[in-house]
Amino acid sequence: MERYRYHILILFFLCGSSIRLAAQSPIFDLLASTGAGKGAVVIHQSAAIRQLVGMLPQDAKIEEENGKRFLLVQGYRIQVFSGNNQRRSKDEAFDKEKQINTLYPDLPTYVNYTAPFWRLRAGDFFSYEEALTMKYRLSVDFPSFKNEISIFKEEIRIPL
DSSP, X not given: OHHHHHHHHHHHHHHOSSHHHHHHSXXXXXXXXXXXXXXXXXXXXXXXXXXXXXXXXXXXXEEEETTEEEXXXXXXXXXXXXXXXXXXXXXHHHHHHHHHHHHOTTSOEEEEEETTEEEEEEEEESSHHHHHHHHHHHHHHOGGGTTTOEEEEEEEEEEO
């Protein structure tokens, strides 16, 4: 059963990555449409698959913040900073967050405190490879951060 939930989740992101997209024009209709200079795509599928596109699994974890909804799934984030010096670590985490947001405004960043550590993590990546690519970009753009940057598997937020 777990395997099927995973496949349904993948299908949701590949075929209807946004509920709005699925509601406006299902991907199957877009693929099957014909026009001048376009090839023909024939899709053989059961009606059950078409109904699942754009739907969230029943046990999906949803979080709301400031009127926005997020789907919570397992993924990867890049840890940019971790420090336990109570006097400096908080300021350093927020300073590094500001630097990253200046260069990468669309990259979500998360500063959190879990005693005794202040941590700065960035990104919401589905795959390790995506996180690795961004880790490399961050280490090139911020050479002083290079020794602290690492990838962690954790729950990520996908905007709905």
